[in-house]
Amino acid sequence: MTGYVLFDVQNVLDEEAFKNYESQVVATTAQFDGVYRVVSGDARALEGSWDPRFVVLIEFPSREKAEEWYGSEAYAPLKKIRQSSADCIGVIFSGVGG
Template structure:
């Protein structure tokens, strides 16, 4: 079942480190079967109070693959760069099961 890593980058505190992160992260995502679905862009709040600043959505084949990427030796130094360069939130979530049936 597919899984998604959602990051909301609220603030960039070190643009140089963030550029270093950007230069290396895509290869690590792809090595684990991931692909970017969303990287910034317009984000309109239609309910509630939460307003994402810079949303990032990455899809992986499974939650297990998402965690393998996140905890990999290849991503470890990049994660340190991202955490030093930005503040924000991250959540990992599974998609709807393939046998999910909607009523109606």
């Protein structure tokens, strides 16, 4: 079953640091077979109170692979950069099917 990581970048606090993150993060997701499915600033909520700003959706072969990537040593220094340079909402979830 596929796994997904979704980030909504609400506000970039440090443009230079965030660009550094962006330039390196794709290589780490590729190590865990992650594929970027959505990278978009044109999302809008249809219902509820969510106000999406810039949505990134990464697909992994499984929820376990997604969890491995997020907790990996490869992603750890980049995670710190992202967390200090931007306000983000992040979620992880499983896809449907077998």
